[in-house]
Amino acid sequence: MSFFSVDNLSINFGGIKAVDGVTFDVKKGEVFTIIGPNGAGKTTIFNLVSRIYQPTGGKLVFDGTDITNVPPHRIAALGIARTFQNIELFEHATLLQNLLLARHAHKKSNFFSELMFLPSVRQMELEHREAVEKAIDFLDLQQYRDSFIVNLPYGVRKVTELARALCTDPQLLLLDEPSSGLNVEETEDMAFWIQDIRTLLGITVLMVEHDMSLVSAVSDRVLALNYGRPLAMGTPGEVQSHPEVIRAYLGG
Amino acid sequence: MRFQFKTSYNQDIRLFKDRIDTSWYGLLAVAVLAVPLLMSDYYVGEATWVFIYAICGVSLMALVGYTGLVSLGHAAFLGIGAYAHAYFLQHGVPWVVSVALAVTITTASGIVVGLPALRMTGIYLTIATLAFGVIIQEVFSRWESVTHGFAGMPVEKPTIFGVPFHDEWAFYYLCLFFLVLVLWMTRNLLRSPTGRAWIAIRDSEIAAQSMGVNLAIYKSIAFAYSAGLMGLAGALFAHKIGYLAPDIFTILLSIQFLLLVIVGGLGSLHGAVFGAIFVALLPPLIAILRDSIPASMNEAAQAMNIKLLAIIGEGIGNFLKKPGVEAGIFGLILVLVILLEPLGMYGRWVKIRVFFSTFPMYRGATFKRQKSYMRSERLR
Numbered sequence A: 001m002s003f004f005s006v007d008n009l010s011i012n013f014g015g016i017k018a019v020d021g022v023t024f025d026v027k028k029g030e031v032f033t034i035i036g037p038n039g040a041g042k043t044t045i046f047n048l049v050s051r052i053y054q055p056t057g058g059k060l061v062f063d064g065t066d067i068t069n070v071p072p073h074r075i076a077a078l079g080i081a082r083t084f085q086n087i088e089l090f091e092h093a094t095l096l097q098n099l100l101l102a103r104h105a106h107k108k109s110n111f112f113s114e115l116m117f118l119p120s121v122r123q124m125e126l127e128h129r130e131a132v133e134k135a136i137d138f139l140d141l142q143q144y145r146d147s148f149i150v151n152l153p154y155g156v157r158k159v160t161e162l163a164r165a166l167c168t169d170p171q172l173l174l175l176d177e178p179s180s181g182l183n184v185e186e187t188e189d190m191a192f193w194i195q196d197i198r199t200l201l202g203i204t205v206l207m208v209e210h211d212m213s214l215v216s217a218v219s220d221r222v223l224a225l226n227y228g229r230p231l232a233m234g235t236p237g238e239v240q241s242h243p244e245v246i247r248a249y250l251g252g
Numbered sequence B: 001m002r003f004q005f006k007t008s009y010n011q012d013i014r015l016f017k018d019r020i021d022t023s024w025y026g027l028l029a030v031a032v033l034a035v036p037l038l039m040s041d042y043y044v045g046e047a048t049w050v051f052i053y054a055i056c057g058v059s060l061m062a063l064v065g066y067t068g069l070v071s072l073g074h075a076a077f078l079g080i081g082a083y084a085h086a087y088f089l090q091h092g093v094p095w096v097v098s099v100a101l102a103v104t105i106t107t108a109s110g111i112v113v114g115l116p117a118l119r120m121t122g123i124y125l126t127i128a129t130l131a132f133g134v135i136i137q138e139v140f141s142r143w144e145s146v147t148h149g150f151a152g153m154p155v156e157k158p159t160i161f162g163v164p165f166h167d168e169w170a171f172y173y174l175c176l177f178f179l180v181l182v183l184w185m186t187r188n189l190l191r192s193p194t195g196r197a198w199i200a201i202r203d204s205e206i207a208a209q210s211m212g213v214n215l216a217i218y219k220s221i222a223f224a225y226s227a228g229l230m231g232l233a234g235a236l237f238a239h240k241i242g243y244l245a246p247d248i249f250t251i252l253l254s255i256q257f258l259l260l261v262i263v264g265g266l267g268s269l270h271g272a273v274f275g276a277i278f279v280a281l282l283p284p285l286i287a288i289l290r291d292s293i294p295a296s297m298n299e300a301a302q303a304m305n306i307k308l309l310a311i312i313g314e315g316i317g318n319f320l321k322k323p324g325v326e327a328g329i330f331g332l333i334l335v336l337v338i339l340l341e342p343l344g345m346y347g348r349w350v351k352i353r354v355f356f357s358t359f360p361m362y363r364g365a366t367f368k369r370q371k372s373y374m375r376s377e378r379l380r
Helices: A042-049 A072-078 A095-106 A111-116 A119-138 A154-166 A184-199 A212-218 A236-241 A243-250 B019-038 B041-066 B074-090 B095-117 B122-142 B168-190 B193-203 B205-210 B215-241 B251-264 B269-304 B307-321 B325-340 B344-357
Strands: A004-013 A016-026 A031-035 A057-062 A080-082 A172-176 A204-208 A221-226 A229-234
Touching: A004 A042, A016 A042, A016 A057, A016 A229, A031 A042, A031 A184, A031 A212, A042 A080, A042 A172, A042 A204, A072 A080, A072 A095, A072 B205, A080 A154, A095 A119, A095 A154, A095 B193, A111 A119, A111 B168, A111 B193, A119 A154, A154 A172, A154 A184, A184 A204, A184 A212, A204 A212, A212 A236, A221 A236, A221 A243, A229 A236, A229 A243, A236 A243, B019 B041, B019 B168, B041 B074, B041 B168, B041 B193, B041 B215, B041 B251, B041 B269, B074 B095, B074 B122, B074 B215, B074 B251, B095 B122, B095 B215, B122 B251, B168 B193, B168 B215, B168 B269, B193 B205, B193 B215, B205 B215, B251 B269, B251 B325, B251 B344, B269 B307, B269 B325, B269 B344, B307 B325
Parallel strands: A031 A204, A031 A221, A080 A172, A172 A204
Antiparallel strands: A004 A016, A004 A057, A221 A229
16 A cells, blocks of 8 residues: 555646646655646646545545545645745734644634633743744744734745645645745755765655756656646656657657 | 843743843733722723733734634624623523523634634635624524624623623733733743644645644644633623623624734734734724813914914814714724735834844844745745
């Protein structure tokens, strides 16, 4: 039984088959990357996995549980966290508040104890803070703790989003174009962090990425998509030299 | 400039930042407690209005400022609270129980109104709450067995556990107590998961969802909590105004509440209180100016022997007597605030504080707004 498997996944938007019969499985502890030209359906797969879209066909199985019909807000508690292609941070809150929100799936308090801020709530808040500080240390975000997201530069926001995903204590991390908008140096940092996330924290990573240097540096296996259909799967080298993939990117 | 040295995570959780902060709030508390000893009944009464409006402000702030759901029907919640409280008092229900019932009923109606909020966003939700407000106002005027319609409904003075709160000063302290309670509870929510979930919903629903926030539940909580506070404010409002009629709880009142939170500054509890001071004290200020400007200008004209001054004073006085001037001034201020200070009075307050705390080093561009276009295609 594989750790996370996608079986014959499809979704149609009207007549457009955005994802059409995609099947793959991710082993525990690997970095699995999905590549493909624009509009290939990569982000759509992510939105299907994080349950924002309802698939028209197929099955998603995570760690032995069928998550095809789980509501989106239950996904985080199961251990799946994600980042977004166009940064979806809570802009008018501080970085700390953003990360603390990621602990939402682990909250144990109810509304009335929060209204009174009972000692148990305070205790829980301190525990969450401890967990958040680990992510802050891991990604070197100390100096931005109390800054509002609107005042932070793009590169830092990108890292903040990664930190927020880590704060949910995920087993499977979905990274939607972690390097988009980053400069070369920041992209290299990102590559190191992704490797650390896999080796030090033991988190399985499913990634969508365009930067082939990052893809070959960190991924164990790569799946190439075009028009919602799988073209090739294998090691980064194999996929990059696959004739179908070359044709999809270069035409001909 | 003072630097806060943090040594424990508790420092980020507690209500007041540090000792200096605490002592400022202590001073404020002393000043507020001393008002009835130093001022005449008229001013104590006006200050009571500020407290009641501040509770309304906190209520709307939770919904509009923190959760990002704009409501134009909050006067209806105020009315439901007020009528329910007055009705129960008339039927001999003890004060505390009556308030609790009024709050429960408004909370329940808040949940009912909140249900469409789970499906509608932005302007559509606002229109739905507007419709709710109009319907409830109609109910107030038609359901005569309970509300006595346009004949009006007198409200007894509050007596709690046999202790009368009939005097202006006693009622002042009662309202102050509830305002502090409401501020404390709301602050507690804001520093725990519920408040963060609200902020998350306001800033990005999709990310909130992916982090485990159940949108339906937290939007409903926001509506219920906001309506409940409005019910509490309504009970106090009923006592303060003394006589309930359906034409009090109009859309104009709802707009005034919205104005309150915008002028005060969206997304801060300070803003709710600042806005309340502004909204509650502007009408009496206009009334005072209406009488004092012509008189003082007339005096000046006689002293300096310039007739023009007297004519100008007379003109301003007459202008201020015109119907609708108050609404006009409110509107003008709203426009100016949105143009010049989008963060409202709280934003201005923060700027002044930063100016003094960094005094010789203040940089003019600290609060300069930057344009950024980072979210190209947003998921809905």
